[in-house]
Amino acid sequence: MASLVLPLLMMGVATGCAEEYPQSSISPHTDFAEIIHSLYVSIFWWSMLILAVVWVLLAWVIVKYRRKSEDEKPRQIRGHLGLEIGWTIGPALIVIAIAIPTIQAVFATQQPVADDAMTVEVTGHQFWWEFHYPEQGVTTANELWLPVDQPVNLRLESNDVIHSFWVPKLGGKRDLNPVPAVREGQDPKYNWLYFTPRETGVFMGQCAEFCGQSHALMAMRVVVETEEGFQDWIDRWFASEGADFPGDPEPEEPELQMPGMDPDDEPDETQVAAEDEDPLVALGRETFLNSTCIACHGVEGTAAQGVIAPNLTLFGARKTLGAGIMENNQENLVRWIIDPQGIKAAVAMPGTEYPGGNWPATGLSDEEVEAVAAYLLSLK
Numbered sequence: 057m058a059s060l061v062l063p064l065l066m067m068g069v070a071t072g073c074a075e076e077y078p079q080s081s082i083s084p085h086t087d088f089a090e091i092i093h094s095l096y097v098s099i100f101w102w103s104m105l106i107l108a109v110v111w112v113l114l115a116w117v118i119v120k121y122r123r124k125s126e127d128e129k130p131r132q133i134r135g136h137l138g139l140e141i142g143w144t145i146g147p148a149l150i151v152i153a154i155a156i157p158t159i160q161a162v163f164a165t166q167q168p169v170a171d172d173a174m175t176v177e178v179t180g181h182q183f184w185w186e187f188h189y190p191e192q193g194v195t196t197a198n199e200l201w202l203p204v205d206q207p208v209n210l211r212l213e214s215n216d217v218i219h220s221f222w223v224p225k226l227g228g229k230r231d232l233n234p235v236p237a238v239r240e241g242q243d244p245k246y247n248w249l250y251f252t253p254r255e256t257g258v259f260m261g262q263c264a265e266f267c268g269q270s271h272a273l274m275a276m277r278v279v280v281e282t283e284e285g286f287q288d289w290i291d292r293w294f295a296s297e298g299a300d301f302p303g304d305p306e307p308e309e310p311e312l313q314m315p316g317m318d319p320d321d322e323p324d325e326t327q328v329a330a331e332d333e334d335p336l337v338a339l340g341r342e343t344f345l346n347s348t349c350i351a352c353h354g355v356e357g358t359a360a361q362g363v364i365a366p367n368l369t370l371f372g373a374r375k376t377l378g379a380g381i382m383e384n385n386q387e388n389l390v391r392w393i394i395d396p397q398g399i400k401a402a403v404a405m406p407g408t409e410y411p412g413g414n415w416p417a418t419g420l421s422d423e424e425v426e427a428v429a430a431y432l433l434s435l436k
C-alpha cells in the first residue's frame with residue numbers, strides 16, 4: 057500500500073530524530089511535555105487516517121474516470137449540493153474534533169500547583185537567564201538545576217524586553233514579560249510554568265522570543281539531577297567560598313568586607329585549604345575582587361555581591377559560557393573576559409579595552425585575565 061509507506065517512513069524519521077536532537081519537541085521528559093506530545097501524536101494518526109482515505113478516493117477517481125478513448129468527452133456537471141455541504145461540514149467536524157482535546161490539554165497544563173512544589177524565579181535578561189531559588193536562597197545563571205520527580209513551578213519575569221522560556225523536552229514555551237508596576241494592594245501578574253521532570257539528564261533550551269541583537273545566543277541548560285545530586289549542588293553553592301549559610305546576616309557593603317582579612321573570621325576548612333592553593337587562582341581571586349567585575353557579578357561568600365549580571369558562584373561547574381554559546385574552559389573564558397562584545401554583540405559587559413554596560417574597560421593585563429579565568433573555573 058503506497059498510502060502507508062510514506063507515513064511509516066515519516067514516523068521512522070521522526071522517532072529516529074528524537075534521541076539525537078537536543079531540542080526535539082517530540083521527546084517528552086515531563087508530565088507537561090507528555091500531555092502536549094500525546095495530543096500531537098493522536099492528531100498525527102487521525103491526520104494519517106484522513107490522508108489515507110483521501111489518497112484511496114483519489115486513486116479510485118483517477119482510475120475510474122480516466123479518459124478511455126481519444127474522442128471521449130466527460131459528462132458536464134454544474135455544482136453538486138450534497139458534495140458542497142459535505143466538504144463544508146467535514147472539515148468543520150475535524151476542527152471541532154481537534155479543538156476538544158486541545159482545550160483539555162490547555163487546562164491540564166494549568167493544573168493547580170501541588171503543595172510541595174518548588175518555586176524557581178526565572179528572570180530573562182538581554183541575553184542571559186537568571187534562576188533564583190527563594191526557598192534555598194540560591195541564585196544562578198544559564199544552568200537551571202532541578203531535582204527529578206519534584207514538581208517545580210517557574211515564576212517567569214523579564215528585566216527588560218519580552219523573552220520566552222522554551223526547553224522543548226520539558227514542554228511548554230512561555231513568555232517572560234516585564235512585570236508592570238501594580239497599584240497598592242494588587243498582586244503583580246506573572247506567567248508561570250509548572251511541571252515535574254520525569255528523568256535525570258541535561259536538557260537544552262533557548263530564548264524563543266526575539267529580544268535583541270544577541271537573541272540567537274541566549275541558550276540555557278536544565279540539569280535534572282537526583283534528589284541527592286540536587287542537594288549536593290545546593291550545599292556546594294553555599295560552601296563555594298566557605299562563608300554564608302542560609303539565615304546568616306546579610307553581607308556587609310563590599311568595601312567593608314575583605315575576605316580573609318577580617319580578624320574576627322573564624323578559620324575554617326576553606327581557609328586552611330587556601331594556603332596550598334594555586335598561586336594563579338589566588339592572584340585571580342584578588343584581581344577579581346578588586347576590579348569592577350564585582351559591581352555586576354556576585355560570588356557567594358565573597359565581597360562580590362553584584363546582582364545585575366550572572367551570579368558566578370560555582371561557575372567552574374557550568375558546562376558552557378555566555379548563556380550556552382561555547383564550552384566553559386580556560387581558553388574561551390580568557391577570550392570572553394578580554395572582549396565579550398566581540399563574541400556576543402551588544403553584551404552589557406566591559407572588555408579589557410572596551411567599555412560596556414556603563415562601565416569603562418577593565419584594563420586587566422593578559423596575566424591578570426589568565427588568573428581571573430583560573431579563579432572563576434576553580435569555583436565548583
Ligand SMILES: [Cu+2]
Pocket residue numbers: 180181182183218219220263264265266267271274
Ligand atoms: Cu531573550
